[in-house]
Structures are given as C-alpha cells and as structure tokens.
Amino acid sequence: MDEFAIKAQNLTKKFGNFIAVNSISFEVKKGEIFGFLGANGAGKTTAMKMLCGLSIPTSGTAKIGELDVYTQKDKIKSRIGYMSQKFSLYDDLTVLENIMFFGGIYGLRRSLLQEKCKNLLNRLNLNRQRNHLVHSLPLGWKQKLAFSVAVIHDPTIVFLDEPTGGVDPLVRRQFWDLIYEASDRGITIFVTTHYMDEAEYCNRISIMVNGRIGALDTPHNLKVEYGVTSMNDVFYQLARGK
Amino acid sequence: MRTIIILLRKEFRQILRNPVIRAMILIMPIVQLIVLPFAADYEMDNIQLGIIDNDHSSFSEMLITNVTSSGYFQVSKISNSYNEAFKSIESGTSDIILEIPKNFEKDLFREGKQALFIAPNAINGSEALLGSAYLRQIIQDFEGDICPDVMVLGSIDKNRLEITSSNWYNPSLDYHLFMVPGILAILVTMIGGFLSALNIVKEKEVGTIEQINVTPIRKHHFILGKLIPFWILGNIVFTLGTLISWLVYGITPEGSLILLYFCIGVFLLAILGLGFFISTFCNTQQQAMLIMFFFMMIFILMGGLFTPIESMPNWAQVITYFNPLRYLIDIMRMVVLKGSGFHHVAFHLIILSIFAVVFNFMAVLNYKKTS
Numbered sequence: 001m002d003e004f005a006i007k008a009q010n011l012t013k014k015f016g017n018f019i020a021v022n023s024i025s026f027e028v029k030k031g032e033i034f035g036f037l038g039a040n041g042a043g044k045t046t047a048m049k050m051l052c053g054l055s056i057p058t059s060g061t062a063k064i065g066e067l068d069v070y071t072q073k074d075k076i077k078s079r080i081g082y083m084s085q086k087f088s089l090y091d092d093l094t095v096l097e098n099i100m101f102f103g104g105i106y107g108l109r110r111s112l113l114q115e116k117c118k119n120l121l122n123r124l125n126l127n128r129q130r131n132h133l134v135h136s137l138p139l140g141w142k143q144k145l146a147f148s149v150a151v152i153h154d155p156t157i158v159f160l161d162e163p164t165g166g167v168d169p170l171v172r173r174q175f176w177d178l179i180y181e182a183s184d185r186g187i188t189i190f191v192t193t194h195y196m197d198e199a200e201y202c203n204r205i206s207i208m209v210n211g212r213i214g215a216l217d218t219p220h221n222l223k224v225e226y227g228v229t230s231m232n233d234v235f236y237q238l239a240r241g242k
Numbered sequence: 243m244r245t246i247i248i249l250l251r252k253e254f255r256q257i258l259r260n261p262v263i264r265a266m267i268l269i270m271p272i273v274q275l276i277v278l279p280f281a282a283d284y285e286m287d288n289i290q291l292g293i294i295d296n297d298h299s300s301f302s303e304m305l306i307t308n309v310t311s312s313g314y315f316q317v318s319k320i321s322n323s324y325n326e327a328f329k330s331i332e333s334g335t336s337d338i339i340l341e342i343p344k345n346f347e348k349d350l351f352r353e354g355k356q357a358l359f360i361a362p363n364a365i366n367g368s369e370a371l372l373g374s375a376y377l378r379q380i381i382q383d384f385e386g387d388i389c390p391d392v393m394v395l396g397s398i399d400k401n402r403l404e405i406t407s408s409n410w411y412n413p414s415l416d417y418h419l420f421m422v423p424g425i426l427a428i429l430v431t432m433i434g435g436f437l438s439a440l441n442i443v444k445e446k447e448v449g450t451i452e453q454i455n456v457t458p459i460r461k462h463h464f465i466l467g468k469l470i471p472f473w474i475l476g477n478i479v480f481t482l483g484t485l486i487s488w489l490v491y492g493i494t495p496e497g498s499l500i501l502l503y504f505c506i507g508v509f510l511l512a513i514l515g516l517g518f519f520i521s522t523f524c525n526t527q528q529q530a531m532l533i534m535f536f537f538m539m540i541f542i543l544m545g546g547l548f549t550p551i552e553s554m555p556n557w558a559q560v561i562t563y564f565n566p567l568r569y570l571i572d573i574m575r576m577v578v579l580k581g582s583g584f585h586h587v588a589f590h591l592i593i594l595s596i597f598a599v600v601f602n603f604m605a606v607l608n609y610k611k612t613s
Contacts, residue, residue: 052456055613073612078458086449092256104248105457 005030005157005188006051010060013046020046022211023060028157033179033189035199035219038208039239044192045085047208048159051190052082065156078106081150081158081187085165089146091135095126098134099149106153113152120148140171147178157188164195176201196231205231207238214238245459249467257471263437267475271483274429276490279421289373290318292327292336299347301388308384309340314376331363338362338373350388418491423574424547426483427509431541431567434476434510438517439534441468442609443527455611465606469514476510477503496581505577505587508594509570515601516566522608541567566597 006028013021021043028034038044049055051062053073062069064076089098099120103113121127124144134142143163151158160179164172176198183189191202199205199219206216215222215238219231226234257263291309295302309315318336321327330336341359343349350356360377362370445451454464480503487493495502517534524530543549544558545567551559562568569590576582 049613053612054452054455074458077456080456082453082456084449084452086452088449088453090252090256090450091448092259093252097252097255101248101252102453102457105245105454105459107245107458 003030004028004063004065005032006034006062006064006190008047008051008060008062011047011050011057011062012059013043013050013055014058019211021050021057024208024211024213025060026206026213026216028188028190029203030156031183031186031188032203033183033191033201035202035205036190036192036208037194037199037205037235038192040194042208043211044208045161048161048190048192052080052159053077054082078153079156081153081155083146083150083158083160083163085161087139087142087146089134089142089149092133094131094133095121095137095145096130098145099152102149103152108153116152120152124148140167140175143167144171144175144178147175147182151182151187154185155187157190158182160189160191162192162194164193164198172198196235199231199235207235209238245463246466246470249459249463250470253467253471257475267433267479268482270433271429271479271486274425275422275483275486278425279418279491289315289369289376290335290337291315291377292319292321292330292339293317294321294324294327294339294341296344297342297346301347301350302342304388305342305381305384308387309377309380312376312380314373328361331361336363337366337369338377340377419493419579420575421547422487422491422493423578424545424571426480426487427567427570427574428542428545428547429483430476430480430506430510431513431570432538433479434472434513435517435534435538436531437475438468438472438514439520439524439530440517440527441472442518442521443524443530446521446525447527461609461611462606465518465602465609468518469511469602472514472517473507473510476514477506480506493578495578497577497583501584501587502574502577505570505573505591505594508591508598509566511598512566512594512601515598515603515605518605519601519608522605522610541565544568545571547571566594569594 004027006026008027009025010023011021011025012019012023024043024047036044036048046055050057050069051064053069053076057069064080067076067079069076090101093101096117099117100113103116108116121130124141126141126145129137129141134145137145147158147160147163150160164175167175172195179189179191179201191198193199202219204216204218205222207214215225215234217225222234223229223231226237228234228237293306293309295306306317310317315338319327319330321330324339324341327336327339327341331339339359339361341361343357343359346356346358358381360374362374364370442451445454484495484499484502516537520533520537521530524533540561544551544554544562544565546562551562551568554562573587573590576586580586
C-alpha cells in the first residue's frame with residue numbers, strides 16, 4: 001500500500017498564455033485532513049479539478065493513490081468524492097431521491113444504499129424533510145447533505161471546494177464535525193477554504209500564491225516559521241508576498 | 243443497465259415535475275393542430291377587385307357578374323379611369339384591377355377577339371399569382387359561355403382543347419388534409435429539438451453536470467439517459483397529435499400506423515441527437531436556444547410544408563437534402579395521404595437513420611467530461 005493519498009509533481013495548467021497552476025509539487029498522506037488555502041484566483045480550484053479528473057493537466061504528473069490522473073481517470077472517479085464550489089445536488093429532486101441517485105450512480109447495491117440512506121438521514125436530522133425538494137432546504141443543510149452525498153460511496157479521498165462558503169458559524173462547526181467523522185472512517189480530506197479558523201482544524205495546510213505553493217506545513221509550524229500567532233497573519237504575509 | 247435505469251428515473255422525475263414542460267406537451271399539439279391548419283390556408287376568397295368598365299354593355303355586365311359570383315372576389319371599387327383605380331391599389335383597398343376596354347362587346351362580335359387588362363398588386367406574390375389565375379379562369383369560362391353567341395359569326399377557333407383534371411389522394415383539394423400531417427411533423431421536431439438542446443445545457447448552468455462528470459458514469463450512458471426520456475415524450479406528443487387530427491379533421495392514415503411510428507421513432511433519434519450535439523458545445527441555455535432556433539427556422543421553412551420544394555431554385559433544393567424534417571414531412575404525406583408502404587419510404591428512412599447515427603455520434607464524441 002502506498003502511504004500517499006495524493007502525490008503531485010510539477011503539476012501545471014495553462015490557459016493560453018495564462019499559467020493558472022505553475023509546477024506545483026506536494027504530497028497528501030493517507031487519512032490526513034489537508035487544507036488547501038490561497039487567495040481568490042490563486043489556482044486552488046484548477047489544481048483540485050486536475051486531481052479529480054475534471055481537467056487535464058498541461059504538464060507534470062499526479063497520482064491519486066497508485067492511479068494516474070492521465071490514464072486512469074475512470075478508476076479515480078469511482079474512488080473519490082467531490083463537492084464543488086457551486087451547490088450541485090439536483091434542486092428539483094427530493095432529499096431522498098438525490099441520495100438514491102448519486103448512490104446508485106456509484107454502483108452501491110440497493111440494500112446497502114437503503115441502509116446508508118437511513119443512517120445519513122438520521123445523522124443529518126433530515127428524516128422529516130426526506131421527501132422535500134432540495135431547493136426548499138436552507139443553504140447550511142444543503143451543504144451538509146451535499147457533503148454526505150459526496151462520501152456516500154466511501155471514497156478513499158474527498159475533495160471539498162470551499163464547502164462552507166456563505167454558511168453560518170454554527171453550521172460550519174457542524175459541517176466540520178461531519179468532516180472529522182469521515183476522517184475517522186479513514187477518508188482522506190482535501191479541503192479549500194477562506195476561513196482561517198478552519199485552517200487550524202487541518203493536519204497540514206498549503207497556501208497557494210499566484211499558481212505556486214508558497215508554504216506547506218502544519219498550522220503550528222507555519223505560525224512559528226513566520227513568527228506570528230494566528231493563521232490569518234501567516235496568510236497576510238504570504239499573500240502580500242512577504 | 244442499472245445505471246441507465248437510475249438515470250431514466252431521475253430524468254423522468256425532473257421532466258414531470260417541470261410545469262412548463264408538462265403544459266407544453268399538452269398545449270402545443272392542441273394549438274398547433276387546431277389553429278395553424280385554419281390560419282395557414284392558401285385558398286383565396288376575399289380578393290379585393292377594382293373594376294374599370296369602359297364599355298357598359300350587357301357583355302361587360304355579364305362578365306362582372308360572373309367574376310363577383312365566383313366567390314373569390316369582392317368588388318372594392320368601380321372606377322372610370324385607370325388612374326383612379328390605381329389609387330385604390332396604392333391605398334390598399336384593391337388587390338387586382340380589371341379593365342374592360344371600350345367597345346368590348348362590339349369588337350368581340352366584329353373581330354371575334356378582345357383584350358382585357360389585369361393588373362394585380364404583386365407585393366403579396368402568391369396572392370397576385372393566384373388572384374390573376376382565378377380571374378383568367380373566370381374570363382375563359384365566360385368566353386366559353388358566350389362562344390355559341392359569337393360563333394354564329396364563325397370567327398372563333400372551333401378546335402379549342404379543354405383540359406380537365408382530377409386530383410388524386412386528396413380529391414376535394416382539402417387544404418387541411420395537406421397541412422395537418424406536415425404540422426404534426428413540425429410539432430415532433432420542435433418538442434424534440436428544443437427539449438434536448440436545453441436539457442444538458444441546463445445541467446451545465448446549474449452546475450450539476452460537474453457532479454455527474456466526477457462520477458465514473460460512462461458518456462454513452464449519460465447521453466442514453468437523456469435520449470430515451472425525450473424519445474418517449476416525442477412519441478407521446480405524436481400520439482396526441484394523431485388523435486387530435488382524427489377527432490378534429492377526421493384524418494386517419496391511409497397507410498400503416500406502425501410504419502408511421504417507426505418513422506417517427508427514427509426521426510426523433512435524429513433530431514434529439516442534433517439537440518444534444520448543440521448542447522455539448524453551448525454553455526448557456528440562451529446560446530443553445532439561439533442556435534436551435536436558427537436550425538428550426540431553416541428546417542421548417544425549407545421542409546416543404548409552406549413552400550413546395552419543387553418550386554425552390556436548384557441551390558435551395560440542394561440545401562433541403564440536409565434537412566431531416568423534409569424527409570419526415572414527405573413520409574407523413576406519403577403514408578397518411580397516399581397509404582405508401584415500407585418500401586416507398588425506405589430511402590427516406592435510410593437517410594434519417596444516417597442523420598440519427600451521425601448526430602448522436604457527434605454528441606457523444608463532443609460531450610467532454612474533462613476540460
């Protein structure tokens with residue numbers, strides 16, 4: 001077994017003359033919660049899309065486990081979960097229908113799916129809303145549901161692109177409880193965020209600046225290295241270009 | 243297989259939950275089939291005729307009575323001079339002017355021939371053409387009527403040929419019989435074309451396609467999951483339309499109903515494939531709508547329903563070969579009116595199958611799960 005969940009080397013994506021991701025190299029360990037930080041437009045989403053098989057890299061290599069992002073996209077897709085920046089469950093399907101649909105697409109057996117569905121609805125307290133259209137749910141609930149659907153097939157790794165954007169602090173806390181629970185089940189978490197308090201929850205974080213990785217370490221080590229007391233200050237220093 | 247069933251279940255739920263689609267499936271066949279055949283009526287019966295009678299004889303009176311009693315014309319103005327009559331064309335009150343010359347009756351007896359003057363307003367080309375054709379016909383009949391009188395003088399050609407025709411497949415020249423099968427074809431085209439073109443693009447706009455693209459779902463499964471629901475929907479609309487044309491116009495296909503459904507089935511595959519192909523390279527529903535509209539206009543206007551393809555210039559006829567709707571309208575008329583069998587429409591079916599394969603192949607090829 002490979003001990004890395006993700007291994008990227010000189011990964012690059014160009015759009016014409018614009019270099020969105022400039023030769024980044026990093027490793028994510030199995031089972032870790034990896035925070036992927038950076039200013040808007042720093043290249044976080046592009047890098048994440050390459051790792052999910054949604055976008056083909058211009059150059060460089062990347063492996064998800066032992067699978068190559070160029071040649072084994074389909075295998076990768078059955079082993080990862082993804083929650084995009086945009087809310088992406090079906091608004092015009094009910095809570096239950098969404099769970100059953102995505103579970104079914106990932107090929108879960110009917111009996112297993114029904115069991116998972118039951119647990120999930122209980123865990124999220126959505127039993128009463130199971131037959132409500134998703135579009136009638138408040139944003140925070142939608143995000144928790146989207147996360148639960150993204151990990152319904154027990155992927156080895158889940159990619160979360162700003163999952164808590166626009167969500168109130170209480171729901172954010174609950175959302176991170178869900179993340180920890182998934183992590184306890186052995187799922188590697190790869191998460192982007194703009195909330196520095198959330199960065200503190202991660203085992204290790206990387207901060208992207210203009211398409212490159214500016215720093216990569218545990219939150220504690222980063223604060224020591226930059227001689228500051230909060231992740232906010234680390235981010236400011238890096239984003240400003242020291 | 244299970245993936246496709248899951249996709250179908252999802253798609254049907256979404257379609258049936260959409261009140262606009264639900265309403266359009268019912269309203270479109272009803273309105274198009276009940277309103278359009280009556281409105282798109284090419285028979286002329288209200289042509290405004292300006293008359294200049296310079297003769298004021300019993301023959302000229304007789305001619306005018308014949309013209310007005312034909313049912314096609316209404317006398318809008320009786321003038322004394324051409325200039326006066328022309329003003330009524332300019333003002334739009336007359337469509338055609340008929341001028342009867344001085345000494346019309348006298349010269350007809352004396353010389354056995356006479357010239358009448360017809361001036362149609364050709365702004366509306368087909369009205370002018372049809373109007374003057376009707377008028378000429380009436381004058382010819384009039385000539386025939388007065389022949390015995392004039393022939394006494396022995397100066398009219400006695401060996402005139404009279405041509406009579408009988409119309410096959412639509413003996414009474416019932417306009418609805420001609421229009422309804424074509425409108426039915428357009429109906430299926432519009433429902434299939436627009437729904438398919440908008441569907442995938444909508445998933446792009448909302449962002450759900452990304453969630454689909456990150457799953458191990460296969461491209462052709464995804465397209466099939468979209469194709470089958472709309473194919474069934476198209477057949478439902480066609481069934482509704484066929485029922486309406488039977489109930490309202492009493493039209494039942496002369497040929498086999500099974501053959502008709504088979505042709506519609508193949509055609510739907512083609513038009514849905516085109517819709518999906520368009521939606522694979524559009525990013526917004528607005529773009530998809532515009533492009534589909536462009537094709538729809540050409541398909542419908544060059545499909546042979548409103549303008550006969552035979553009367554188009556050669557280059558335009560060549561374009562119609564690339565119009566799938568042209569083949570369907572042809573098939574509809576052949577099977578519904580003539581009762582044609584499978585081997586008569588086999589050529590059309592082969593072409594439609596080629597369209598279906600090519601469009602769907604392009605759609606699957608161009609649908610990219612990665613960028």
